[in-house]
Structures are given as C-alpha cells and as structure tokens.
Amino acid sequence: MVNIDFENKKATRESYGEALEKMGSKDKKIVVLDADLSGATKTNIFGKKNPKRFFNMGIAEQDMVGTAAGFATCGLIPYVSSFAVFLAGRAYDQIRASVAYPKLNVKLCATHAGITVGEDGATHQMLEDISLMRTLPNMTVLSVSDDAETRWAVNKIKEIEGPVYLRLSRLATPKIYTEDQKFEIGKAIQIGDGCDATVIATGVTVIEALKAQEELKEKNINIRVIDMHTIKPIDKKIIIKAAKQTKKIITIEDHSIIGGLGTSVMEVLSENYPKEVIRLGIQDTFGESGKAELLMEKYGITSQNIVKLFE
Amino acid sequence: MRPNQVIHGGSLSLVEILTVLYFNQMNLANRTPKHPNRDRLVLSKGHAAPALYATLAERGFIPRASLKTLRKIDSNLQGHPDMNKVAGVDMTSGSLGQGLSVANGMAIAGKLDEREYRVYCIVGDGELQEGQIWEACMTSYHYKLNNLCLIVDNNNLQIDGPVDKVMNIYPLKNKFESFGFKVFEVDGHNIEELVETFEKSKKFKKKPVAIIAKTVKGKGVSFMENSSAWHGKAPSAQDMARIEWGK
Numbered sequence: 001m002v003n004i005d006f007e008n009k010k011a012t013r014e015s016y017g018e019a020l021e022k023m024g025s026k027d028k029k030i031v032v033l034d035a036d037l038s039g040a041t042k043t044n045i046f047g048k049k050n051p052k053r054f055f056n057m058g059i060a061e062q063d064m065v066g067t068a069a070g071f072a073t074c075g076l077i078p079y080v081s082s083f084a085v086f087l088a089g090r091a092y093d094q095i096r097a098s099v100a101y102p103k104l105n106v107k108l109c110a111t112h113a114g115i116t117v118g119e120d121g122a123t124h125q126m127l128e129d130i131s132l133m134r135t136l137p138n139m140t141v142l143s144v145s146d147d148a149e150t151r152w153a154v155n156k157i158k159e160i161e162g163p164v165y166l167r168l169s170r171l172a173t174p175k176i177y178t179e180d181q182k183f184e185i186g187k188a189i190q191i192g193d194g195c196d197a198t199v200i201a202t203g204v205t206v207i208e209a210l211k212a213q214e215e216l217k218e219k220n221i222n223i224r225v226i227d228m229h230t231i232k233p234i235d236k237k238i239i240i241k242a243a244k245q246t247k248k249i250i251t252i253e254d255h256s257i258i259g260g261l262g263t264s265v266m267e268v269l270s271e272n273y274p275k276e277v278i279r280l281g282i283q284d285t286f287g288e289s290g291k292a293e294l295l296m297e298k299y300g301i302t303s304q305n306i307v308k309l310f311e
Numbered sequence: 312m313r314p315n316q317v318i319h320g321g322s323l324s325l326v327e328i329l330t331v332l333y334f335n336q337m338n339l340a341n342r343t344p345k346h347p348n349r350d351r352l353v354l355s356k357g358h359a360a361p362a363l364y365a366t367l368a369e370r371g372f373i374p375r376a377s378l379k380t381l382r383k384i385d386s387n388l389q390g391h392p393d394m395n396k397v398a399g400v401d402m403t404s405g406s407l408g409q410g411l412s413v414a415n416g417m418a419i420a421g422k423l424d425e426r427e428y429r430v431y432c433i434v435g436d437g438e439l440q441e442g443q444i445w446e447a448c449m450t451s452y453h454y455k456l457n458n459l460c461l462i463v464d465n466n467n468l469q470i471d472g473p474v475d476k477v478m479n480i481y482p483l484k485n486k487f488e489s490f491g492f493k494v495f496e497v498d499g500h501n502i503e504e505l506v507e508t509f510e511k512s513k514k515f516k517k518k519p520v521a522i523i524a525k526t527v528k529g530k531g532v533s534f535m536e537n538s539s540a541w542h543g544k545a546p547s548a549q550d551m552a553r554i555e556w557g558k
C-alpha cells in the first residue's frame with residue numbers, strides 16, 4: 001500500500017546498505033566488493049560485520065568487476081558497488097564480456113545514479129546507465145524508489161540466477177510504501193487508476209509523479225502513476241493497458257531521455273499500441289554542480305514539470 | 312603433439328604450456344568439468360582458443376571431430392572461449408586484460424571455501440599493456456594469492472608488431488617482482504623445464520607466482536615463426552601444404 005511519509009526521508013543507497021548487511025550476514029555465499037567508496041555506497045555496514053567476506057578493491061572498478069566474475073564462477077554471490085558512473089561506465093566492457101555474456105551471478109549495485117548526485121557535478125552524474133545496462137543480453141535492470149522497495153530488491157535479486165543491475169540514489173526521498181506492499185520482478189506498481197493521463201516513473205522521480213498526482217487531483221485531473229521498478233524485463237502489459245485507458249503517456253526519469261525509461265516505454269508502445277509519449281528526463285545534456293532539488297528543477301524532472309503539461 | 316587444428320601464431324606459442332598444464336600439472340578432478348576442487352585455468356588471451364580447444368580435445372573433454380567446426384556457424388567452438396558452450400573451459404574470455412582479475416576471484420574464493428585448488432591464468436605479453444592487468448596484480452599480492460599462477464606468453468609480438476616497438480612492457484621480471492610476485496623465467500617450449508618450473512612454483516607459498524615463458528609466436532611452422540603477420544590469419548590450403556608437421 002502507498003502511504004507517503006514526507007517526514008521520513010531516506011536514500012535508497014542507505015536502505016541498500018542496511019538490507020545488504022541484514023541479508024548478507026546470514027548468508028555465507030554473499031561476498032561484497034567496493035572500490036574505495038564503501039562509506040558512500042553504504043557497503044561498509046556489511047563490511048564492518050563481515051570483514052572476511054568484504055573486499056575493498058581500491059580504486060580499480062574494472063578489476064573489481066572481473067574479480068566478482070571469478071567469485072561467481074565458484075558459486076559465491078557477489079554484490080558489487082560503486083557510483084553508477086564508475087560501475088556501468090568505467091567497467092562497461094568488463095560487465096559485458098566477463099559478466100553479462102557468460103551469464104555470471106553478479107549483482108551490480110550502483111549508487112549515486114542520476115543528476116541528483118548534486119554537488120559533485122557532471123563527471124559523477126551518471127545519466128546513461130539504464131541505457132547501457134538494459135541493452136546487455138542476460139541483464140536484469142532494477143531502479144528502485146523507496147526504502148521498502150529497495151529492501152525487497154536487495155533480497156530478491158539474490159534469487160535471480162544471473163547478472164543484475166540495481167540502480168540506487170544518493171538523494172534522500174520519502175518512504176512511499178508500507179510494509180505490506182507486494183513487489184514482483186517485471187511487474188510495475190500502479191498507483192491510482194485515473195484516465196486523464198499516465199505518468200510512468202522510476203527511482204527518485206516516482207515521488208515527483210505522486211506529488212503531481214495529488215496536485216492535479218485538486219484541479220479535477222485524475223492521473224495514474226506507474227512505478228517502473230523493473231526496467232528490464234519491462235512490464236509491457238501495464239504500459240499497453242495505460243495507453244489504451246488514458247489520454248496521455250508521460251515518462252519521468254533522472255536519466256537521459258535517450259535509452260532510458262522513456263525510450264523503453266516508447267519501444268513497447270510503438271510495437272504494440274502506437275501513441276505519443278512525452279519524455280521528461282535529462283534532455284541530452286550533461287549535468288552540473290548544485291543542490292539536487294535545484295538541479296531537478298533546472299533540468300525539468302520535478303512534479304511541477306508534470307503539472308505544467310496540463311496547463 | 313602439435314595438433315593440426317592449432318594454426319595461428321598466438322596459439323602455437325602456447326602448445327607446450329597447455330600440454331604440460333593439462334597432462335601433467337593440473338588437477339582435473341577426473342576430468343569433471345565444474346568440479347569444485349578442480350584446478351582452474353583462465354585463458355585471458357582468449358584468441359588462443361584453438362590451442363585450448365585442441366588441448367581439451369586431446370584430454371577428452373570435447374570430441375576431436377568437433378575441432379573441425381571451429382569458428383563455424385552453430386558451433387560450440389566460438390572464436391574465443393565460451394565457458395557455457397565448451398566443457399572444460401573455466402572462464403569466457405576474448406576482451407584482453409580481464410582474465411587475471413577473474414583468476415584472482417577464483418583464487419580468493421578457494422581460500423574462503425577452504426579448497427586446495429590452484430588457479431592458472433595465461434596472458435599475452437601485448438596484453439600486459441592493459442591497465443587492468445596491473446590493477447589485478449595488486450589484488451593478487453594484496454590478498455596473498457599463493458594459489459595463483461600467472462603465465463606470461465612472452466613471444467614479444469602483438470598484432471601491429473614487436474611488443475617493445477608498439478609499447479614497451481619491459482623490464483618484465485622487475486615489474487612483476489615490484490608488484491609482489493615471485494617470478495620464474497622459463498623456455499616456454501621446453502617440456503622438462505616447464506614441468507620443473509611449475510613444480511617449483513607450487514612449492515612457493517608466500518606470494519603469487521608469475522612465470523614468464525619465453526616463446527616463439529607461430530612455433531613449429533617455419534614460415535609463421537616470429538611473424539606478426541600470422542597473428543590471427545589462418546593459413547590457406549597452399550600454406551598448409553608447406554607445413555612440415557611434427558618438427
């Protein structure tokens with residue numbers, strides 16, 4: 001169930017670190033690798049409790065991914081973390097050749113995705129990772145939006161036999177779901193059943209879509225929100241249904257409009273139920289330094305950017 | 312033994328090394344692929360797949376007849392080794408520079424699981440130009456991987472010419488020593504010397520070992536020897552007729 005708790009904000013990277021410690025401390029097959037960012041990715045929580053199964057590989061992401069692949073060939077389940085840009089970007093070929101192609105059981109858990117990294121600026125704001133990862137065969141791609149969803153994902157991906165990319169954020173965002181919410185890989189969550197429009201969101205933009213939903217309700221505009229936590233395999237059914245039942249399809253993501261969620265939705269619709277898609281996201285440009293909230297405004301991925309589409 | 316199917320330079324420099332490993336040194340767990348206690352080999356220079364396939368065929372992992380399908384459509388014998396398609400291949404490879412990291416992961420896993428296996432990793436000398444190799448060397452030493460054996464196929468050739476002309480990698484021994492490896496140098500075509508060196512290296516328990524094997528690219532085929540022209544090119548029927556096998 002959705003019960004937004006605006007007072008209680010938490011970044012998905014924190015939920016990740018805590019859930020990983022909880023799950024991994026009990027399971028001897030779990031090993032965790034980081035590349036000198038364990039304080040920021042929160043893998044240090046696991047590391048402190050399980051020093052023998054925690055590997056700080058130094059600032060060497062390519063080696064880290066290769067080492068994880070080696071672990072996986074021996075039946076261990078490596079969770080590998082760094083910032084999204086250094087994992088999906090710096091180690092792309094290692095992920096491609098040594099993880100995705102051999103279908104090894106490596107869980108790539110990338111924090112600090114998107115422009116909401118904030119002050120570090122463009123070099124650290126990964127806007128292309130969904131695009132890079134979803135194009136790899138054998139890869140499952142998740143992008144989570146709140147605490148409960150992240151805890152579910154951390155545990156669930158262990159059961160998937162094969163490579164997974166889990167996209168996590170630095171920005172603290174409200175808790176969205178209550179404990180009884182059910183999640184399923186490949187099944188998006190629909191919130192509300194308004195027919196005036198559908199807003200499909202993922203990660204930190206889900207809360208923006210929900211805020212817009214509230215605001216528009218006051219103007220008698222009823223929209224439905226879809227939390228697309230699984231980017232691949234994407235929930236085609238829910239997208240096609242939304243296209244049939246609602247007037248507008250809008251996507252919103254903290255990622256380039258090229259190759260990410262918006263493109264994924266367009267791919268599904270153009271093949272199944274051609275319909276215009278309005279893509280909110282980073283418009284084929286690099287980011288810059290600044291407070292995350294202000295960057296979201298400047299680059300057009302807030303609830304207000306959704307609301308404006310109905311003026 | 313120099314199987315007819317091994318017909319390109321980067322494979323020919325490895326024939327003796329692979330033969331000694333698979334027929335003399337490695338614990339193949341009764342030739343049970345994927346056995347948890349088996350020794351493992353990562354052929355980081357995956358373009359030498361023909362040499363690995365021929366060795367696996369001679370050792371009974373794959374049918375000899377399958378060698379004829381090498382690189383052909385629908386064959387399991389891909390241009391570069393695929394662990395999910397070929398019994399006995401411990402790791403997929405093909406993109407140079409990645410194998411030592413994987414071998415490290417296998418070696419650390421062996422320690423975590425308290426298994427006795429050894430992990431071998433074969434890299435090309437041109438491949439040493441990849442930065443990831445040196446990242447991985449730090450890891451081998453940092454985690455004191457005395458169950459790891461790195462083998463450098465030092466034929467001094469890469470695609471565009473001699474390694475020291477394209478991008479100098481020397482001095483090799485000092486480099487590996489300063490990265491924390493115990494280094495052995497060996498004639499990579501001398502079976503007795505190889506056996507002796509592998510035996511010695513196994514007894515060394517303090518740090519990872521690197522074996523620099525001096526080799527000749529195209530070894531055994533007179534017109535291919537020491538020629539980068541034959542790096543990836545397969546000989547034509549006419550060329551094949553010129554080969555004096557078994558020399």
Ligand SMILES: Cc1ncc(C[n+]2csc(CCOP(=O)(O)OP(=O)(O)O)c2C)c(N)n1
Binds near residue numbers: 356358408434466
């Ligand atoms: C990352 C990467 N870059 C380029 C290549 C193309 N390539 C294949 S073999 C080779 C030369 C390898 O030379 P060396 O490592 O000395 O191998 P050998 O001489 O033993 O064949 C190159 C550049 C590749 N496979 N992977």
Ligand SMILES: [Mg+2]
Binds near residue numbers: 436464467474
């Ligand atoms: Mg060479």
